[in-house]
Amino acid sequence: MKRTLIRVSALVLLLLISMALYYSGKGHTLLLDNKNIEIDDTSYKALDFAEVTIDSGEEQEILKRDRLKQDVSGQKHRITVVYLESGEEQTIQKTFKIDVGEPIYIISIPALIADHEKWIQVFEPLN
Amino acid sequence: MKEKAPLLEMRNITKDFSGNIVLKDVSFSIEPGEILGLVGENGAGKTTLMKILFGMTVIHETGGYGGEILLNGKPVMYSSPLEALDDGIGMVHQEFSLLPGFTATENILLNRESTKYNFVTELFGDRMRTLDRVEMKERAEKAIEKIGVKLDEQTLVSEMPVGHKQFTEIARELEKSNVKLLVLDEPTAVLTESEAEILLHSMRRLSNEGIAIIFISHRLQECKDITDKILVLRDGCIIQEKATSEISVKEIAQAMVGREIKASLRDEARDIHKPLLNIKNLWVDMPGETVRDITLDINEGEILGIGGLAGQGKLGIPNGVMGLYNSGGEVLLKGEPIPLNNPLYALNSKMAFVSEDRREVGLLLDEPIDWNIAFSAMQVQNRFLKPVFGGLVKLRDEKAMEEVADHYIETLEIKCMSSKQKAKELSGGNQQKVCLAKAFTLEPEVLFVSEPTRGIDVGAKKIVLDTLKRYNREKGTTIVIVSSELEELRSISDRIAIVDDGKVVGILPATEPSTAFGLLMLGTVNNGEAAK
């Protein structure tokens, strides 16, 4: 009885581990955009220059009208943007969750800085 | 509950193999701590009796047995030896069942190892427990101590002398915690005298501890020395059951071979003296039937019987002379040396052999009867071949083969559908007749026949023996017949040689009383004069 219990729980554990592996290992692509953008009738201007870090990765420089591609795995991430505002260095950091079923997301850095809630969106390829 | 039930009781055990009765109404009992000697000729039914006790699969496959077995008064019926072991009945076989690459400890505790718990067992079951070598060593030492011998429990079995292997095997049975009854099948056969002494000594110790022992042995002196009670089996019946103190070795021997056939059934003794085949210092490496040093003269036109107990080497003689097993020594036919290990030469010298092993050696089971009969003659004497394409090639003469097969089917009364029937579809007796026909087709001057009546029914037995005799009388063929059944030999042979421990221990005319042969067989003449 006890043994059956242990075996069943081991099996469940194995299942849980596979699920954890699935979620944490699921690869996603983040597209980092520094472009002029218009969301809900508000337009946000691209920054001249920014440094972006995803999680604890490397710092990446992003210039105006640039788009960077970043592969990540897992669903919870942190983005750190360092930019210049009126000559002063500002840092903004946000954590976000993405959906496991969506392979590509697009992040608009101007919207992020403006703190618009739709700064991250599922990327819909143009057909 | 008038009295305490005996440890083991076998009541009215009856067993037949497809009509061939091997055990008839056998009953006996054994008390705790008693040593019972079980003696009898080969084929007397000892082995079958023990197989029934252990519930071997072969018994169940051949239709079970009659009678009942009671353990401590309760009826039991085992479906496999493992169940018998669970009830505390252990057996030490004649052939070692030990693993050569394991140490004594590992063998003694095979499949009963001491183990330790670890967590993996919860996931994958008890077989994942780790071995507890320390405890295993202790248990093995204890078991060895019980026998009272010195045996290093860390030695590999492959590096042990034979005696130690035997002790290891006994220790394995003793180690089983609840062992109450031990069956020892010829335990001393492979031991040296001093080792046998130790074994007998430890048997006494075990009996003092309350373990009952069934002791099967051909060494009657040992039986006499050690047992409390002796049971003599013959032809599946109990002939004698007596306390050991009330019986002498000679009486035991007599009881074993017993049965005197009527003189009227026997022919006049013939006086034949012209030697034909001389065997000198022959040794044959036939597993289980080792021939050590045989010197034997066979006269022209006689029927020579070779008897002896199983495993003593009587079967090795024809197998060696005919080149089937590795052998050495000297064999002369009409003064001409016959090279050994060369079956073709032996066959070319007009010698033929009917093997005791019908299925493995004697027959092409997958081929028809006519093939079986004609094949040897075709290969050795180029018969049954017909030239085609103006003699360019010679092909099998199927017609001639069929003719010869039909001839023997008629004369030997082989029951079959046609000469094209496959040999494996025939019964044992008819297969034996095919084997004889094969040998007759070779028209030999010397014919070796090995255990011609083993495992065949009474009717076929008679035909086989009569045919041999007729062949001898009509064609003057010298016949050497090897058999474990003394009476069969006595009914057909002119002289009988008895083989013991790979040597000829005596040659007597067939007219001598059977006790004389019995004593020769049991080796009592050499080492047991004291029995008189």
Place this chain on the structure above:
Amino acid sequence: MNVVRKIIEKTGWPRLIIGLFLLSLFILAPFVGVKISTSLKDTVVRFGMNGILVLAMVPMIHSGCGLNFGLPLGIIAGLLGGTMAMELGATGPISFFIAILIATPFAVLFGWGYGALLNRVKGGEMMIATYVGFSSVAFMCMMWLLLPYKNPTMVWGYGGTGLRTTISVEGYYLKALSNFLKIEIGGFTFPTGMILFVAFLCFLMWLFLRTKTGTAMTAIGSNPVYAKASGIKIDRIRTISVILSTWLGAVGILIYQQSFGFMQLYMGPFYMAFPAVAAILIGGASINKASILNVVIGAFLFQGILTMTPSVMNSIIQTDMSEVIRIIVSNGMIIYALTRVVKGARK
């Protein structure tokens, strides 16, 4: 009911399934627009090409050496014969017989050595045969590079040394047999000569199995101890069977080439034993029993499947699954034969 079961038992499930499969292919063929006549003709040609390679299995099965997975050794002898005949400048149909002539001593030599080896490893023949075949092919890969062949049709153009992987036999023994007495029926050539040659060799084998030596061979396969007790020199007969098998392998590959048109060197012979083994098993042989009938039926059934599956399957599902089916059918058959308990024979 019992009769049906007995027939099934005797035939064996895999054989039955394969038979039914082939039958259903023939039934389906007209519905999906595949001409049975073309398929049959193809089958006949391929039967002729492969027949002798299948026949090569017979002697070794009879002598108890098991299935000859070492057939590549014989094929190599054939390749040596073919290449040397071309190197010596023999052209036209006659070069086919010269090739056989040259291949023969090689086949005898290889077979003798191979047989001697197998006699030392009784009981483990099949696995060792497989690897003897493999390693000899690998060894010959080096030899094809190193042997001093000169004939420009065979040698790599740029290096000047080493043979090509595929050599055309055009101008040499291409269709040497197939074109003999050929019958043209509506654009299809019936390769009378090849079929006759195959039939002739089958007949010779049939005769051989009826000679004294052939009978002895059968007896060894049936029960080696019996054979020994009857005075037969087992090792000698076994060696003869291996030599025969190897020689038939050599002839078989030459027949194959004369119809196919090309000679495939290097890793070409590597897996050639497997279809032959599978074919004879499908034909009803077991590990120690085989007859000429098994060869004919087996080669026909197996080649039938190989020609029918691509065309029919292709028409049904627009995919060529023939390769997969071939792998499953042939190896499944071999496994089936290996797992059968051989009663009354050697342990």
Place this chain on the structure above:
Amino acid sequence: MKKLQMKTILKFAENNAVPLLFLVIVAFGIPLSGFSMNYLVQEIIVRLSRNSFLVLALLIPIMAGMGLNFGMVLGAMGGQIGLIFITNWNIVGLPGIGLAMIISIPLSIILGWMTGKILNKAKGREMVTSFILAFFMNGVYQLVVLYGMGTVIPISNSSLILSRGYGIRNTVNLINIRQTLDRLIPLKIAGIQVPVATFIVIVIVCVFIVWFRKTKLGQDMRAIGQDMGVAEAAGINVEKTRIIAIVLSTILAGFGMILYLQNIGTLNTYNSHEQVGMFSIAALLVGGASVNKGKISNVFLGVILFHLMFVISPMAGKNLIGQAQLGEFFRVFVSYGIISIALVLYAYRKLRAKELSGSALANAQEEK
């Protein structure tokens, strides 16, 4: 005294003939190939990490007396299917490797169980049967991967699928998990990259095998390996134990294949597994193992010697005869040849042991 030493040396040489022969080949080949020591050491370390696990998978069936498990290819197939799935789902990095392994377990259990069942029906012919079984299952594998995937089994990742719409492409790029385990714990000694994490995994397997031999199950397997009859008589369930041995070997082979491919970085869908069995077996035999004896030390020695030969032979062939191809053929020849020799020696010794018992008797007779 000296004579005795000579004898032990000879005995050592006889028992280790194959590794010694390879040592000689390699010793001659290294200078011929012209490779630098640094390069060779790096190559050996890479190949040890890549192949050892696969070779280790062979040890358990040898222990159970079932010979060289040519059926390990089936485990490799299971591992590959696991990898195809994680690539399809785009699971990256270590989680990807872990998930592929977990997926391969049930596949390996089914395949191994089936192999075990079949091998139990072909006792005494285990090797040739498992060898053919590998071919047979290769057909089934193709059926599943080439025709089943994308039709019955949904595959969403279009980069995996052949242009015709179903079936997996001939090569699958394993960029997602490429060498992630190898690079998990970076270590560089004298310019030589050492995949520490992979070696840790290999050590764990070694420890497992050592531990396993000490369990009851391991003891039973050793018993069966020596004599099935005796083991059966002692009440060990022989058939079941043999199946377990094959299942374990298949699972390990599946894991081994995943580790092997994560190092290579690309999966040849229809070829990768085919050669794996042969190379692993050859490596083990080169290390001095035989059909009925295999130790962990044989595995590592074998991988080192065999792959050294593998690395140097094309260059050695080129420098010797001017043809790199010759060296390539040579190593193929050696791989097959070494297996042949091992099989022949095993069968020959088995036969000899039977015949030898006779000589004792002859000696006894002569002494008289």
